[in-house]
Amino acid sequence: MADLTDLPRRSVWHGWGDPAHVKPLPTGGWPLLKFLGGVEPAARETPPVALEDVRLPAVRLTDSARAALAAVVGDEHVSTEHLDRVEHAGGKSYPDLHRLRTGDGSRAPDAVVFPGTSREVSELLAACVEHEVAVVPFGGGTSVVGGVDPVRGRFAAVISLDLRRLNAVTRVDPVSQTAVVQAGARGPEAEAVFQRYDLTLGHFPQSYQQATIGGYLVTRSAGQASSGYGRFEENVVSVTMATPTGDVVLGGRTPANQTAAGPKLLDVVIGSEGLLGVVTEATVQLARRPVIEHQETWALRDTETGFAAFRGLAQELGHGIMPDVSRLSDHNETTTVMAQAGIPGMAGMGLMRARGWRDPALAVFQFEAEDKATLKFRRKRLAALLKRHGAVRMTDSIAEHWMGGRFRGPYQRDHLMDRGVFVETVETATTWDNLQHLHDRVQAAIAESMGRVWVQCHISHLGDGGASLYYTVLASGESDPIAQWERVKTAAGTAMIEAGGTITHHHAVGTDHRRWIGTEIGDGGIRILRAIKAELDPTGILNPGKLLPEEGDRG
Template sequence: MAPNDRISMSNSTNHGNSKARSENGEVEEHKCESVGNDGKEPLFGTRTAKFRGMHVTSAVPKDRQDVLKWNGWGYKDSKFVVKNNIIEFTGKRYPIGQLSLPYFTQWVIDVFDVDISKSNIPQPPPKEEDYPVPKIDKAFLAAVENLRIAYSIKGIDRLIRAHGQTLHDIFVLRTGFFSRIPDMVVWPENHESVVKLVQLANQHNVVVIPFGGGTSVSGAVSCPANEPRPIISLDTSQMNHILWIDRKNLVACCEAGIIGQDLERELQRFGYTTGHEPDSYEFSSLGGWVATRASGMKKNVYGNIEDLLVHVKMVTPTGVLEKACKAPRMSCGPDFNHVILGSEGTLGVVTEAIIKIRPLPQCKKYGSIVFPNFESGVNCLREVARQRCQPASIRLMDNEQFKFGQALRPTPGYFGLLLDGLKKIYITKIKGFDVNQMCAATLLFEGEKKDVELQERKIYNIASQYGGVPAGETNGERGYMLTFVIAYIRDLGLEHDVVGESFETSVPWDRTLSLCSNVKQRVVKECKALGIKKYLISCRVTQTYDVGSCVYFYFGFKCTGLPDPLGTYEKLEERARDEILSSGGSLSHHHGVGKLRAKWFPNQVSQLGVQLYRATKEQLDPNNIFATGNLHSSHL
């Protein structure tokens, strides 16, 4: 391979010329590729990479609490707040930032009957003396210091890495304390450091829980309460190099701690993209994507993480698991990449991955379609999947989410929304759509301009056969971007006696509609039995496949007066999950199992499957150093 075909790098935010190491170790200058709109082979531009050994300047610093909330979702400067009895969204990071939201305010009042003038004040961060005294193995600590690996036993560092983003996690942070948190946080800076750390942990019987972006919604990074051994949180955030880009083979080698937005930003400086964009893309890490078998919103074009992964290293107590060959496909027995994919920190630590990349698309275009009802929309998505003409993203909201999306706007007509003025008249009067039945799909097309145009025509033609009406690019773009804002709503709810969460599944096409209906009906029935009068249960189809779909549910209720709001929610979600499984759905499409869904795991994979997993665990981690408790891993 010529030196120009592979760029060894660790990315810089500088825009001037700098240098990179070629494969033979020589220092050479390389310029970043920029993609033009003529469809020709892109030429090198002016931006460059730097030596390996320098980190990407991440959007999330080592001291996460400087930028991110310690007890909620996302950035500290971005949140829903109430000012003069009107809800606003702060900050400038998102399209609705610094805008007053009167319609959303009314939606919240109508759906949940809350008094937004009153709010619950979460507890302040604990003082250092309030944290449990860490259990420290002195010999292990001395060895870590000897290796010059950064570590901390500060309470706030330990607390931030003691949880993910489940409702349980955030509720506890606001009202109480975890029964167990890590005793120490370590920040290795490369694969070799992780190998040494894991060997030390195995030698000293210290538990290791890998920590990536902290976005888990399965309880995966929480510490088992009954674990008597010292626990370290192995934070991979400082392992965030892009080690090299191979533009001839269209792959990149990256360290596992790099987060999605950093990876995309730096790849795009060189004219490339992974195309992997999960809802948590701003904060989740590459290693986390691999460990949870993640899916992204644009998987139709770029694939899920298992499709993007070419090669991966995982450090275990008995060695490094990786393939010797980096070919695109091998017929050499079972694919051990799939032992690592979905292992959820129970077998080892993912340290490096080679993933596919693609040149930036020449054309990117949004779209949207309104359907008279959810059934029509699902049937349309199924036909689009059958004809295999899915755009990069196609997602269908049910009526409840449709109305929610319409409410989340500042002023009439500002975004050209569907229920404003002439558009409402056309949809409801001329087309005869019922506002309380209609739903909408958002679309994102990426690719060559001529291919996008052809795909648009084909999809809109299919939609028309199911009563669908094109609703414009603005609605599509807005609906797509609001995905990143929705997660912030839960924190607002907690301040006003509303608890809520999302959960997902995958299901065959012939059971998609019945599953959605069954789960909603089950939740409504259970809420009524508990005397809960104000609640919301809604769903959307977020991914489509040849044989089925991914369905995402949102559920929340007013908890004023309930003695145990968190326990009540968890009981209701558990019953919803039972209904999902009995309706033909999977345990998870992309959130993973963790501890939250571990009790259902054996029935999903069979008892023989559990035995096979445990045999793998025994081979790779015989002392159960990776005792996360996920996937029943602690029950050897």
């Protein structure tokens, strides 16, 4: 877990993270992509424009509005600098990055404001109501669904409210194993404190290095080890949220799910994507930090067999016994994971072919345990179950290789975009009975929308009732990459909804999924959300254009 407290520098404006971490494809990567999906780099490289060449609109914040913001946080914490505006012009979705890389900064906020206390956040919201300024809360900025795009809605001006100065862990209670954390603390910042107490949040999404506690909370984030530690939402004990109509404080008298005092209103705030208020602080449930980690790799005859085995993991072994991370690659993803694993991967492919498995599915697991006896028992149960499904053990190094690179995937996107390649990830979830159907429908819809394309998928986040599907899509870039993105996004999203899945397992809704939210949560759901929004943010300054459908749309 050593890598879990490394705090890399904040994301560069034109990519996922520190450009020094961006690595080219391994040897053979390009020929393989061409062979598998006809994916080829553009004739010319397509690097981002120079920072100064990103075109920004004029600042539309009035002098009186700016003065009001500065009166709250100090002039030095209200920025209209070019770099700050560019860095807050979007999140890390493919279209967000594509626009900036090509010099289109038209969505940049008019200013970026950096409050230093919860109270300043409350006061900023009051000032923004008074001056009719839209507010976009900004944590790590890793949204891949447009969640932090500075949409101004009906307002003349829009600011990004960057919470990076609110990054303290203000209390750790080793008895109840809880911690009070400010919303702007990034994953590794918080985890470094927890680990001093031999505790962990156990929340490690792919965005872990950049994303913040507040971001996890308002997007209903799920970490890779959600089978072990639960989703972020399951570990929220209390929350403080500044709203334009006063602070809202919920929870705290009991751990999560230990009260019957009315509806669990924490779940109104969790997943609210900045539309109801700005979360400034949360108390989170921690767990004992495991002292043993163990990865192992197995292969199954095909994806269908793998689905059945994974359902068994969740329903027969269950929480506490099944691995903390379980991930099954469909045969396409199996091909690329094995190729990336080098010689052990090639040997593994050979082994599977020798068995006559034409479309094998790779499974990687991670156990986290406090003692060897428990690990041994859990591994034995896993092995027995997998063997019943005809699985074959592979070298552990494949899983170790995957685990070692688990935060690196998005960096590779930067490299691919430099080479003009289209790359997107989409994710969904459904019940076990519907999983194969959903998998096939989404896969087919993406392929149909794209012509030659490489689509690979894995299943993870196992629960008693179902699991998630996560697709990576690669194709040669077209002349209009935004149109290309729109086409695949529409095809995938429509297929998810029509095939009975959710529009998002853990990426949230943002701008990109809002057209489907009315179908997913129904008129009743939309009415409930709008009623709460009207109560807490009656003027509608908070994060316009996200989550809720536009008035008049279905829902």
